[in-house]
Amino acid sequence: MKVEAHEKDLIEAGDNxxxxxxxxxxYLIFLGDTREIxxxxxxxxxxxxxxxxxxxxxRFDGCPVDLGIPDLSIxxxxxxxxxxxxxxxxxxxxxxxxxxxxTLVQAAAAGLDVVSGSxxxxxxxxxxxxxxxxxxxxxxxxxxxxxxxxVATGEKRSGRRLLTVGTDCAIGKKYxxxxxxxxxxxxxxxxxxxxxxxxxxxxxxxxxxxxTVVADFVAGAAEVLSPANxxxxxxxxxxxxSLFNPSYAGVSLGLLHGSQPDAIVxxxxxxxxxxxxxxxLPLPSVAECIDLHLxxxxxxxxxxxxxxxxxxxxxxxxxxxxxxxxxxxxxxGLPCIDPIQDGCDAIVDRVFAExxxxx
Amino acid sequence: MKVEAHEKDLIEAGDNxxxxxxxxxxYLIFLGDTREIxxxxxxxxxxxxxxxxxxxxxRFDGCPVDLGIPDLSIxxxxxxxxxxxxxxxxxxxxxxxxxxxxTLVQAAAAGLDVVSGSxxxxxxxxxxxxxxxxxxxxxxxxxxxxxxxxVATGEKRSGRRLLTVGTDCAIGKKYxxxxxxxxxxxxxxxxxxxxxxxxxxxxxxxxxxxxTVVADFVAGAAEVLSPANxxxxxxxxxxxxSLFNPSYAGVSLGLLHGSQPDAIVxxxxxxxxxxxxxxxLPLPSVAECIDLHLxxxxxxxxxxxxxxxxxxxxxxxxxxxxxxxxxxxxxxGLPCIDPIQDGCDAIVDRVFAExxxxx
Numbered sequence: 001m002k003v004e005a006h007e008k009d010l011i012e013a014g015d016n017x018x019x020x021x022x023x024x025x026x027y028l029i030f031l032g033d034t035r036e037i038x039x040x041x042x043x044x045x046x047x048x049x050x051x052x053x054x055x056x057x058x059r060f061d062g063c064p065v066d067l068g069i070p071d072l073s074i075x076x077x078x079x080x081x082x083x084x085x086x087x088x089x090x091x092x093x094x095x096x097x098x099x100x101x102x103t104l105v106q107a108a109a110a111g112l113d114v115v116s117g118s119x120x121x122x123x124x125x126x127x128x129x130x131x132x133x134x135x136x137x138x139x140x141x142x143x144x145x146x147x148x149x150x151v152a153t154g155e156k157r158s159g160r161r162l163l164t165v166g167t168d169c170a171i172g173k174k175y176x177x178x179x180x181x182x183x184x185x186x187x188x189x190x191x192x193x194x195x196x197x198x199x200x201x202x203x204x205x206x207x208x209x210x211x212t213v214v215a216d217f218v219a220g221a222a223e224v225l226s227p228a229n230x231x232x233x234x235x236x237x238x239x240x241x242s243l244f245n246p247s248y249a250g251v252s253l254g255l256l257h258g259s260q261p262d263a264i265v266x267x268x269x270x271x272x273x274x275x276x277x278x279x280x281l282p283l284p285s286v287a288e289c290i291d292l293h294l295x296x297x298x299x300x301x302x303x304x305x306x307x308x309x310x311x312x313x314x315x316x317x318x319x320x321x322x323x324x325x326x327x328x329x330x331x332x333g334l335p336c337i338d339p340i341q342d343g344c345d346a347i348v349d350r351v352f353a354e355x356x357x358x359x
Numbered sequence: 360m361k362v363e364a365h366e367k368d369l370i371e372a373g374d375n376x377x378x379x380x381x382x383x384x385x386y387l388i389f390l391g392d393t394r395e396i397x398x399x400x401x402x403x404x405x406x407x408x409x410x411x412x413x414x415x416x417x418r419f420d421g422c423p424v425d426l427g428i429p430d431l432s433i434x435x436x437x438x439x440x441x442x443x444x445x446x447x448x449x450x451x452x453x454x455x456x457x458x459x460x461x462t463l464v465q466a467a468a469a470g471l472d473v474v475s476g477s478x479x480x481x482x483x484x485x486x487x488x489x490x491x492x493x494x495x496x497x498x499x500x501x502x503x504x505x506x507x508x509x510v511a512t513g514e515k516r517s518g519r520r521l522l523t524v525g526t527d528c529a530i531g532k533k534y535x536x537x538x539x540x541x542x543x544x545x546x547x548x549x550x551x552x553x554x555x556x557x558x559x560x561x562x563x564x565x566x567x568x569x570x571t572v573v574a575d576f577v578a579g580a581a582e583v584l585s586p587a588n589x590x591x592x593x594x595x596x597x598x599x600x601s602l603f604n605p606s607y608a609g610v611s612l613g614l615l616h617g618s619q620p621d622a623i624v625x626x627x628x629x630x631x632x633x634x635x636x637x638x639x640l641p642l643p644s645v646a647e648c649i650d651l652h653l654x655x656x657x658x659x660x661x662x663x664x665x666x667x668x669x670x671x672x673x674x675x676x677x678x679x680x681x682x683x684x685x686x687x688x689x690x691x692g693l694p695c696i697d698p699i700q701d702g703c704d705a706i707v708d709r710v711f712a713e714x715x716x717x718x
Contacts, residue, residue, distance in 0.1 A: 154634070154636075154637035215573070220606070246617075249578070254608065281658065
């Protein structure tokens with residue numbers, strides 16, 4: 001109850017200007033004319049991680065992609081209480097197709113918020129602006145950060161926090177955070193997933209797109225994202241970038257300092273040999289990654305600990321997978337799991353062992 | 360000659376969208392109705408560090424602050440070829456006073472670019488926009504970063520780079536970088552000061568206000584700021600924030616990775632006991648500061664070295680000053696100087712010893 005009250009506060013704070021980005025559910029997932037399921041990753045992520053928020057999908061005639069949820073027209077969606085139409089597809093280039101606009105205009109005119117994770121802003125389409133204005137619907141660009149983010153104070157907040165970090169970017173930090181959140185909730189722990197990227201924000205219904213924040217305010221945005229909370233509440237924070245990725249490490253460090261995590265989980269892919277956006281650089285070892293993250297994180301939380309490693313083992317055969325995880329676990333003295341294959345119970349066990357069940 | 364050609368390229372690249380922020384000299388420094396010399400820090404910094412760019416000052420009747428340079432009317436300034444009127448004062452709050460506008464409008468109408476480091480944008484004054492439009496003058500907000508900054512590649516560039524870093528923010532990084540630049544130039548080394556803050560950009564006539572860049576592009580902005588250059592050319596880069604300041608460390612790390620410095624100089628104040636914006640945190644030791652910076656900097660330049668410590672000793676008495684610097688130098692095996700009292704020759708000697716006179 002405490003937590004729900006708190007989350008309501010956060011949303012209302014949003015209306016006052018801080019952490020403004022909130023998305024109203026239930027959602028109608030817009031798939032349009034998508035041809036490939038891989039382009040509908042956002043939509044399938046929503047169905048996987050927040051099915052309770054998803055009322056249905058909207059597909060154009062002949063669209064072969066199916067998320068396995070009810071097909072709804074805009075009128076049907078409205079009758080069922082849907083609040084937002086969420087663009088669930090990101091074709092190559094991540095743009096908004098002109099072919100989608102008539103349908104999105106119809107949704108906006110019917111009072112549905114239109115939610116997009118595209119680089120292209122919804123306001124670039126005048127007919128969409130006009131329709132939203134006529135009905136009072138909102139155009140929500142998930143890549144646009146809240147206004148009036150503060151500079152970080154570095155002051156300790158109540159509540160517990162776990163941040164997923166990585167040996168590189170695009171290595172499972174969102175998936176791991178969601179999986180840990182699910183596991184902790186299933187075990188009766190008061191837990192919130194705190195989103196820092198587009199899809200994560202759509203799943204959580206709120207968050208801060210941390211890599212689009214002006215540099216001076218990144219750590220402050222992270223403080224707003226996971227505010228003071230009950231002592232036994234856990235925020236599970238979606239990491240971004242990597243301290244070892246020279247393109248994005250500043251984002252990662254600001255997020256680390258602002259999150260002031262009690263616990264970190266390192267995400268890793270043993271088949272990746274070089275940094276994703278800087279292929280002349282070797283991936284660091286997991287041990288090195290843990291060591292640098294703990295050293296930097298101690299600035300805002302001297303008691304920070306690593307509670308496990310989340311490994312994407314999809315590139316290893318079954319036998320190698322088992323031996324790799326066992327060897328890594330023996331080397332580090334930490335639970336090392338693949339969240340897809342093994343779930344995150346071993347990591348959550350470690351959290352309880354380190355911090356107690358009551359935080 | 361090579362370097363001048365290069366710098367011209369950079370300015371032209373600016374006109375194509377990259378690193379757009381350039382300021383045309385000579386300058387007329389606007390002091391207006393300022394009452395206190397401490398409010399005219401920007402103006403006095405320009406007179407100290409780039410006197411060759413400064414034609415004169417413009418003061419309202421009765422203004423008691425005097426930078427010791429000729430008083431010029433706008434007509435006189437224009438007759439002398441002045442290109443920009445630079446607001447050289449920052450009263451508490453850093454705003455643009457309405458009392459200044461009539462004079463700034465007159466300058467813009469006469470074809471002078473108007474240059475401001477304020478948080479408030481010049482475009483907020485419609486009469487200024489109209490005057491600039493009528494004459495073709497530019498309104499230059501030094502806090503506004505260039506458009507189209509790239510994501511960093513982390514790829515090694517030619518040329519040599521030195522970055523000033525610090526145990527905290529506001530601890531002498533700009534002063535030290537300017538002092539080292541001056542010292543290297545005096546010794547015949549091809550050197551550019553690379554500015555990352557408002558006053559630094561006015562002094563250099565170009566730069567990137569790094570802490571106002573969107574987080575994803577900070578390291579990329581640093582790459583643009585100090586582009587590939589002749590092997591024997593040194594860029595001396597103005598640091599921002601500190602890896603040990605939890606409000607701004609992300610900016611510092613992005614700047615460190617993008618600058619890929621060959622050499623770092625640590626700036627320190629021995630009388631400061633706590634972090635400026637987070638007073639519950641102790642200042643790190645200089646040794647710890649060197650160690651963490653070198654560890655992080657090796658990601659983009661494995662051969663990075665610390666070449667000295669620049670200490671603000673104004674808070675120590677004469678005897679203590681000498682013993683403090685001697686003890687620190689013995690502890691670290693590095694030249695430790697106060698740039699105001701001692702100049703930076705000892706640090707430049709170390710640069711030559713480490714990297715050779717030809718870079």
